[in-house]
Amino acid sequence: MADETSETRNNARLAILELANMISVPMSLNAIVRLNVPDTLWQSGSNIPLSASEILARVQSTGDAENLQRILRMLTSYDVFTEHVINGSERKYSLTEVGKTLVTDQEGLSYAPYVLQHHQDALMRSWPLVHEAVIDPTVEPFVKANGGESAYGYYGENHEMNELMQKAMSGVSVPFMKAILDGYDGFDGVSRLVDVGGSAGDCLRMILQKHPHVKEGINFDLPEVVAKAPVISGVKHVGGDMFKGIPVADAIFMKVRRFLFSNLNDV
Numbered sequence: 001m002a003d004e005t006s007e008t009r010n011n012a013r014l015a016i017l018e019l020a021n022m023i024s025v026p027m028s029l030n031a032i033v034r035l036n037v038p039d040t041l042w043q044s045g046s047n048i049p050l051s052a053s054e055i056l057a058r059v060q061s062t063g064d065a066e067n068l069q070r071i072l073r074m075l076t077s078y079d080v081f082t083e084h085v086i087n088g089s090e091r092k093y094s095l096t097e098v099g100k101t102l103v104t105d106q107e108g109l110s111y112a113p114y115v116l117q118h119h120q121d122a123l124m125r126s127w128p129l130v131h132e133a134v135i136d137p138t139v140e141p142f143v144k145a146n147g148g149e150s151a152y153g154y155y156g157e158n159h160e161m162n163e164l165m166q167k168a169m170s171g172v173s174v175p176f177m178k179a180i181l182d183g184y185d186g187f188d189g190v191s192r193l194v195d196v197g198g199s200a201g202d203c204l205r206m207i208l209q210k211h212p213h214v215k216e217g218i219n220f221d222l223p224e225v226v227a228k229a230p231v232i233s234g235v236k237h238v239g240g241d242m243f244k245g246i247p248v249a250d251a252i253f254m255k256v257r258r259f260l261f262s263n264l265n266d267v
């Protein structure tokens with residue numbers, strides 16, 4: 001090991017302190033979403049730099065501008081905001097390209113619900129149990145932390161979380177699907193398409209709009225999820241468990257993210 005007082009050792013100590021405190025980054029992101037800072041800065045596209053007290057005055061009648069500034073500065077170092085120093089002292093903030101992903105668009109979508117969805121209490125309770133996935137991998141940390149309930153079962157039973165999950169998925173998937181549909185021709189010759197784990201049905205809606213020869217879309221998801229899905233022309237919502245069976249179609253579409261420890265890793 002290098003000498004205790006060497007630059008290498010000191011840098012290593014700083015690096016481990018930073019790693020141990022990384023939680024302050026997503027939690028600061030969570031705070032600015034909850035305070036509606038991105039939409040406030042965007043101001044219908046102007047993105048004019050505002051100081052912490054100017055932002056605070058727009059989002060909340062009272063509060064601590066000093067603390068808001070701390071959060072803004074922290075996220076500036078992670079490229080969410082740009083800091084503008086006015087007359088050598090006053091600090092103002094505008095959104096970077098990263099920060100703009102949190103602004104609500106004309107369709108009412110953004111990545112902000114994704115931030116909130118990932119920081120909901122039920123998930124936050126699971127993180128300190130990650131080591132138990134090594135000791136006893138038979139039960140996922142989420143299930144252990146939430147009284148035996150699986151993540152998707154939990155969302156299904158909790159109306160607010162189900163809605164947040166669907167909003168988060170729409171915010172992430174709509175821009176992604178626009179990019180996919182611009183260049184992908186894999187739907188040629190498909191007339192009946194099933195989207196497995198289709199959530200609110202956004203992907204199918206966009207596929208059917210772009211490819212009118214796909215006459216029938218089946219949005220297959222858990223019963224609690226499809227029960228809350230909106231009516232979409234040409235799309236039938238079907239509830240079920242993909243591990244037990246899925247509706248028959250010409251082609252299967254599936255867009256899911258693999259998580260650290262989740263049953264979707266078995267798909």
Ligand SMILES: C[S@@+](CC[C@H](N)C(=O)[O-])C[C@H]1O[C@@H](n2cnc3c(N)ncnc32)[C@H](O)[C@@H]1O
Binds near residue numbers: 173196197200220241
């Ligand atoms: C990460 S989301 C993806 C949603 C959508 N495909 C998208 O990209 O926007 C995963 C989806 O899989 C669904 N799901 C999870 N387990 C399932 C199961 N056993 N059977 C059917 N759907 C399931 C969830 O309810 C959720 O809507």
